[in-house]
Amino acid sequence: MVTDLKEFAKTAKPSVAVVGLGGAGCNITTWIAEKGITGGRIIAANTDVNHLYLQKADKVILLGQKLCKGHGCGGYPEMGAQATKENITELKAELEGTNLVFLVAGLGGGTGTGAIPVVAELTREIGALTIGCVTIPFTIEMSRRERAREAINLLAQSCDSVVIIDNSKLREVAGNLPLKEALNVANALVGAFVKNLTDTITQPSLVNLDYADLRAVMERGGVSSIGIGEGDGADRVSKAVAQAISTPLLDVTDISASYGVLIHIVGGEDLTLEEVAVTGEMIMDKVPNTKRIIWGAKVDNNLTGKVRVMAVLTGVESPFVSGKVKEEVVVEEPKPEPRPEPPKPRPAPRVEPPKPQPKVEEKSSNTYIWIGIILLIILILLWYFTK
Ligand SMILES: Nc1nc2c(ncn2[C@@H]2O[C@H](COP(=O)(O)OP(=O)(O)OP(=O)(O)O)[C@@H](O)[C@H]2O)c(=O)[nH]1
Ligand SMILES: [Mg+2]
Helix, strand or coil: CHHHHHHHHHHHCEEEEEEEEEHHHHHHHHHHHCCCCCHHHHHHHHCCCHHHHHCCCCCCECCCCCHHEEECCCCCHHHHHHHEEEHHHHHHHCCCCCCCEEEEECCCCCCCHHHHHHHHHHHHHHEEEEECCCEEEECCHHHHHHHHHHHHHHHHHHHCCEEEEHHHHHHHHHCCCCHHHHHHHHHHHHHHHHHHHHHHHCCCCCECCCCHHHHHHHHCEEEEEEEEEECCCCCHHHHHHHHHCCCCCCCCCHHCCCCCCEEEEEEEECCCCHHHHHHHHHHHHHHHCHHHHEEEEEEECHHCCEEEEEEEECCCCCCCHHCCCCCCCCCCCCCCCCCCCCCCCCCCCCCCCCCCCCCHHHHHHHHHHHHHHHHHHHHHHHHCCCC
């Protein structure tokens, strides 16, 4: 019987696939492959062959070789979707029998944005719980952000849940970084989310999260936001929870109205079950209307003295996704009304010195008088002599 159970446990383990789509998606799956993931298979797929062959994955797939000729999609999602359809049979063969699929991409380009809904349709058909993990471009990438917004609305219908990280919110967790470093932070955040969940549902942990729990929270969970927090010292748990809840990486309209919450806690060997329970209770207090809440915890020997909390809020409403925020209006801090400038004294009008009357005119008028007098004298003389 014991041997039977052992065998059964092996086959009952959920089969997990992580699919990186497009440039950003593959960069993130490479991050995960470098860190190592237990119980998950990594597939990297891109239309750009030069980028693809540098990736670390269990399987790489060049999408749309005929359509894109290995050159990428140049920002056109319709082309990304078409290119993915070219490889649909290969993708189906790779993903058949999978229970949980993470589809990872940076929205705003052509390949990842166009590919995700196509692959999601396939994985939902297979019966796998499909979680989209995407980033939305920085505020400076204006037109790409608009494209990302349209894509999210499509993804919310095709995936069970879409976990979104807004790149422009990274400043709040990582400070003002140069672009490349900020992208690395985003890669690490999405990567850690996928890796932690996969590790926790496939490996024995301090507090196990199982596939059925995950399914209950993420299935038809719609748009999800993540918050992360870290704490050390005596009140490390409350510090980490406060940070995780106060800085969701996608702005949400009302945290307390989240449909479901998934909490993941990582701590050093000194992490206690009591701390894990307190973390859960603290988060539950913040989201009183939540229908479903699950948590898992694992020990990481490198984290002694510290606690890391990740809270995933599912079924949230986001002002970015609903388009209720006018992006151009970036209100940083209320600035004091500018004081009216005191009226400047007007410069006194320059009085032009009177121009000297031109002498020439005087002269000429005198001349006319003299001519007139002479003519008059001539006329008088003529009259006198002709009389
Ligand atoms: N997190 C993260 N985001 C990135 C990275 N590189 C680019 N991005 C973001 O992802 C968006 C899409 O870029 P890519 O992933 O390069 O686009 P693509 O899916 O390959 O599409 P095409 O290149 O048009 O075929 C960009 O607008 C950036 O906001 C990265 O390494 N990490
Ligand atoms: Mg690309």
